[in-house]
Amino acid sequence: MSVLSQKIIDLFGGRKEERSQLSEKFWANLKHGEVVLEARGITKKFPGGVVANDHIDLEIRAGEIHAILGENGAGKTTLMNILYGLLKPDEGEIYIRGKKVEFKSPLDAINLGIGMVHQHRKLIPAHTALENIILGHPKAGKIVDIEAAKKEVQELCDKYGFKIDLDAKVWQLSAGEQQSVEIVKALYRGAKLLILDEPTSVLTPIETERFLKSLRSMAGTEIAVIPFITHKLPEVLSVSDRVTILRKGKVVKRLETRKATMEALAKYMVGREVLFRVKKPKVKKGKEILRVENLSAISDRGFLALKGVTFSIREGEIFGIAGVSGNGQQELAEVLAGVRKASGGKVMFEGKDITHASPLERLKMGIGYIPSERVRVGSIPQFSLMENIALSLYFDREFSKWGLLDYKRIREHAEKVISEFEVMAPGIYTRAAHLSGGNLQRLILARTIPRTKKLLIANLPTQGLDVGATEFVRNKLLDCKKEGMGILLISEDLDEVLQVSDTIAPIYEGKFVDIIPAEKARKEIVGAMMTGARAK
Amino acid sequence: MKLPKLKLERVLVVTGRDAVKISVLSIIIAFVVFSAFILFEGANPIDVYKCVFSYAFDPKTGLPTMIHRSTLLLFATLAFILPLKAGLWNVGMEGQLYLGTVGAFAVAYAYGDLPSTILIPLMLISAGIFGAVYGAFAGFLRGKFGVNEIVITLMLNNIAFWLLHALIMPPTGPWRGIAESQSRPLPVSAWAPTIWRLPFTVVLAPAISILLFFLFEKTRIGFQIKALGSSQPAAEHAGINPAKIAIFVMAVGGAIAGLSAYHMWAGDPSFRLIPRPDAYKGIGELTYWGIMVGLICLLNPLAAIPLSIFVGSLREGGTVIVRRYGLTYGLDRVFLGILFLSFIALQFFYRYKIVRKKKA
Known part of the structure; x- marks a missing residue:
């Protein structure tokens, strides 16, 4: 059985052009609200018996902003790495547009339209923003048509409201601009699912505001945005549609954002347990x-x-x-x-x-x-x-x-x-x-x-x-x-x-x-x- | 036969013994590689090496000059080692040597009537101070404003060269001599007293080696220098002021390089003046070998003594083989180049070691 998704994965380096055509075909006729990614029973155990992910089910729809919340150690990073092909799950399946997929490496995930923006930037500081964006793109083969690429990238930026000076060197950009570069890079490679790791942690308030607007306009074009958040709840929640909350490797709650309060979310994240108090020595406070x-x-x-x-x-x-x-x-x-x-x-x-x-x-x-x-x-x-x-x-x-x-x-x-x-x-x-x-x-x-x-x-x-x-x-x-x-x-x-x-x-x-x-x-x-x- | 599978493994800490092995290995490799050059030139490498060292260590021929030049090299090495212990690259030994020259000669010309016992110490002190100020200037810029000290010291070298040039060149140079393009000769009272055809400064340099070793091992400032050189953030958090240390090491390094000016011009009977610019430039460039000696001896000021003699003898002996075996001009320098390259190549083993892969 030849499934298109598997075919994309099976194609190797030499046929980049073909691969990107297949990818386009694979993502044709995307409708708003359609389930684009489904994870069933994802389980990952690490040596030493730590169960990082315990039968996690996840469903992402086209055009939604789906926040995933959890404390440190709740299993967010593991889940993220599994979705991006960095880790293989011990159990469970991942479906993209209903087709079962198995990622051998992040390259497979990228080719299938999954983009990821890490918390720690992975850009080349001495290159320009544009060079970073087109680096590794199938179209950027041995000879790069810089002008054409610049036009395309500029269109993408305008479409989603990213303000980037494409000719600036990356080291000259602020943390927020660098993040924009990474997002545009993922979009330019045709990402339909965008995983964002703690996206607002490095942004200034003004940058955050602009960033949230861009998220909305991405969702407007059927791109599913999946921010993973540990602590900075308020900003991203203000634009998200749905929330999945993880605790100790399990999904503890799924809900629509408009029905949730911040306090309730925090409670789900940290659990209800009463404070465990160690014996604090009684010391009289001095001067x-x-x-x-x-x-x-x-x-x-x-x-x-x-x-x-x-x-x-x-x-x-x-x-x-x-x-x-x-x-x-x-x-x-x-x-x-x-x-x-x-x-x-x-x-x-x-x-x-x-x-x-x-x-x-x-x-x-x-x-x-x-x-x-x-x-x-x-x-x-x-x-x-x-x-x-x-x-x-x-x-x-x-x-x-x-x-x-x-x-x-x-x-x-x-x-x-x-x-x-x-x-x-x-x-x-x-x-x-x-x-x-x-x-x-x-x-x-x-x-x-x-x-x-x-x-x-x-x-x-x-x-x-x-x-x-x-x-x-x-x-x-x-x-x-x-x-x-x-x-x-x-x-x-x-x-x-x-x-x-x-x-x-x-x-x-x-x-x-x-x-x-x-x-x-x-x-x-x-x-x-x-x-x-x-x-x- | 099956070859064992090899893989690279990261090395966290290089032990002293490993480091010595790496240094010795780089010297051996340089000899082997250079042998190929000699063979290509049609000579027997063993004969050539024998000739190099027998010339350099023969008291009748090369020995006095070899020791004299090796001492200069040792001064330059020490001037390089001290700042690098604190993480600063002093490549300004050349300029500091010229400045030391200015300091020493200014005193000698002004107070040439003084007896040797007063004049010579004064010249040494002046040479040291001139070199120290020149070094400290780079240290200050680095410490206060974070300006790259390599760039600064290199540029200062050029300035110092032209300063000396202006002082000795006719028609306006105040120190110009009778002979074309040389300075006036030093007064006799400024000549370095000699022991067995060698100036007393030959002992001064190793004495500084020992002092530096003591500084690193026993003193508070030495400890601070080592800490800063190993990790600037950790040192800063431990209350060490990087700017102060930068100025200190560059000043003392500059002073050591400055002292070598007296050794060079007042110690060698064939000079006792500032020679033509191309000649003093040649000597100035010799100080760059201090960088290599310093790196190969792993910043150990005691190891720098034998290594300076080794490199000095190669250089002295090298000039002879070119003549005697009719080798291509400059081949002696090729050897030092190879030595440097092999040393840098072996830096790899400071980070990785090759181990046999175990079967899974």
């Missing part, structure tokens, strides 16, 4: 050690990422900032660590203004920083464990005299903290590059915490760690609290923030939505706030 007033900062990309936050931390208090990455937390942490300049506002530490203090001055004051990027920022891979620990000691009189490092003392200190923080390694001369993620984080804690006297800033301290290491890190944070330190915890994991913090500040687009004492924080509400829903 105020950190006071941040109207602090703002500009991101590496040049826009205002932190837009005036005000808060204070007292001794023995864990102040938890809950939010999706990219909402200004990184900038806040870096400003507090002294490696990024504040563009406005004040930072007071024990009553002293330290807004312009250097990182070294802050370290000497006893402010510790656990950065989110462990390999790039938190440690030096080619340094030994001892040298990594020395990074927090070299400036201290206790460990260096007359410009010479006292390696005997450093070694003693290193041996002590490495056993105290249970870093598993053959010895202190082992290089940090040999440590696993959890062990590396233990090393960074061993480096930082014993040198921290007053204030600890922990930026995504458990991200990517396994259960054991996560537990270890959380307990260490609580130990610091018992010792009377003030702790600023930045986390994407809402449960973690709720579990260990005394005060919770959901952050969205560079601002605190609210500052709530832990006793009064309810998961659904904080979760909704993280995604931009206002406090009542």
